[in-house]
Structure formats: C-alpha cells, structure tokens
Amino acid sequence: IFAVLFCLVINFLIKRFKPQIYLKIPRPYLMLLPFVLCVWLYTAFVGFEIPAMRTLLTVILISTIILMQQRMRASSILILSAALLLLFDPFSILSAAFWLSYGACFILIRVYQTIQQKSEAATEHEQVQTWSDKTVLWLKVLIESQWKIFIALLPLVLIFFQQVAWLAPMSNLIAIPVLSAVVVPLNIVAACVWLIIPSLGRLLFYINDTLLSILMWLLDA
Numbered sequence: 752i753f754a755v756l757f758c759l760v761i762n763f764l765i766k767r768f769k770p771q772i773y774l775k776i777p778r779p780y781l782m783l784l785p786f787v788l789c790v791w792l793y794t795a796f797v798g799f800e801i802p803a804m805r806t807l808l809t810v811i812l813i814s815t816i817i818l819m820q821q822r823m824r825a826s827s828i829l830i831l832s833a834a835l836l837l838l839f840d841p842f843s844i845l846s847a848a849f850w851l852s853y854g855a856c857f858i859l860i861r862v863y864q865t866i867q868q869k870s871e872a873a874t875e876h877e878q879v880q881t882w883s884d885k886t887v888l889w890l891k892v893l894i895e896s897q898w899k900i901f902i903a904l905l906p907l908v909l910i911f912f913q914q915v916a917w918l919a920p921m922s923n924l925i926a927i928p929v930l931s932a933v934v935v936p937l938n939i940v941a942a943c944v945w946l947i948i949p950s951l952g953r954l955l956f957y958i959n960d961t962l963l964s965i966l967m968w969l970l971d972a
Contacts, residue, residue: 752931753939754789754810758782783814801836801848805856808832825860829853847911851904858903862896897923922970929966934959 762782765772772781790810794803809832816823833853836843843849897920908915916922937959945952 752935753793754786756936756939757789758786761785779817783817787811787814801843801846802852804836804840805832805852808835825864826857829856829860847907850907850911854904854907855900858900859896862892862899893924893927897927925969926966929962934962934966937962 762778765781787810790807794800794807797803809828812823812828812831812835816828833849836849901920905915937955941952941955941959943952944955
C-alpha cells in the first residue's frame with residue numbers, strides 16, 4: 752500500500768509538471784524502480800520478516816519479468832520466490848510464518864484464478880456488470896478466500912500452535928476490509944503528513960486510533 756501511494760504521487764507530479772517523460776520511458780517501466788525501493792524500505796522497516804521478504808522477492812521477480820517482457824504464471828512466481836528465500840535463509844522453512852504466509856498466498860491465487868475464469872466466461876456471453884454485481888462479486892471473493900484459507904491452513908495451525916480460533920474467518924470478514932482499505936492507508940498518510948505538518952499528522956493518527964478502537968469493540972462483541 753505504501754509503494755502504491757508513493758507511485759501515485761510520483762505519477763501525479765510527472766503528469767502535472769513533466770508529462771513528456773512518458774514519451775521516453777513508458778509509465779509501467781518508470782514506476783518499477785520507485786515501487787521496488789518502497790517495498791524494500793518497508794521490508795527493512797519491519798526487520799526483514801518472512802512475509803515481508805516474500806513480498807519483496809515476489810515484487811523483484813515480477814519487475815524483472817515485466818522488464819524482460821516475459822510472462823510467468825502467478826503460482827510459478829510464488830514458488831520461485833519461496834526457493835530464493837530458502838536459498839538466502841534455509842532455516843526459514845522451520846518457521847510457521849513461512850508455511851502460513853506462502854500457504855495463504857497459494858490459496859488466494861487459486862481463488863482469484865477461479866474468479867478470473869468466471870469473469871472471462873461472463874465476458875464471452877456479453878454480460879455487463881453493474882456496480883452492484885461487482886460488489887457482490889467482491890464479497891463472494893472475500894468470503895470464499897477466507898473459508899478456503901481457514902480450511903487449507905487448519906492442519907498447519909494445529910501443528911504449530913496446537914489450537915485454532917474457529918471464529919477467525921468471521922472476524923477476518925470485518926477486519927480485513929477495514930484494515931486494508933482504511934486503517935493501513937490512513938496510517939501511512941498520517942506518518943508522511945506528520946513529517947511536514949505534525950499537528951495534522953497527530954489528528955490523523957487520532958482518527959486511526961478511534962477506528963481501531965471501534966474495530967476492536969466490534970470483534971470483542
């Protein structure tokens with residue numbers, strides 16, 4: 752999210768002040784370097800944790816594929832990312848974070864591939880999707896991904912933690928949209944604004960803290 756927001760700002764500034772740059776370097780290629788650098792910065796910020804390393808290696812692989820104008824299946828990229836991570840840190844295979852992180856990604860890829868196939872079939876039948884149809888589809892993806900991830904990772908969770916939270920899929924249906932769409936982006940914006948206008952940054956942090964308190968109250972209820 753941090754990398755996307757940063758690239759959006761760069762793209763806005765280039766369009767506003769120097770749009771001719773895109774005549775020399777296509778936008779997808781120009782944005783690769785700042786995007787990768789932002790992901791690397793985030794990975795360093797969290798201490799090169801395994802999930803962050805997975806993201807960094809995947810982004811570097813995808814960027815390389817784009818620059819080489821090649822194509823590779825998403826599952827193949829994820830497998831190659833895992834192989835590179837194990838090459839750098841062989842003992843990470845003993846970590847629960849490694850198995851849970853990559854396992855969840857494999858399930859999500861499969862879910863999205865299924866949705867993509869359904870969308871292509873709908874396009875062939877010339878079915879026009881309205882905003883309500885897209886909202887329903889998004890909710891189906893969210894619900895389907897959560898219960899599939901829960902079932903697929905259940906053996907690993909029991910092996911590593913000897914317990915399982917049966918309400919986790921239901922909690923994630925509330926927490927994931929709020930965290931990914933509101934809390935995390937607002938937190939990043941607040942941190943950036945705080946460096947320039949501390950008072951406004953603190954206000955955004957306060958709003959974020961209130962949202963998190965409401966979320967925790969909902970989950971506790």
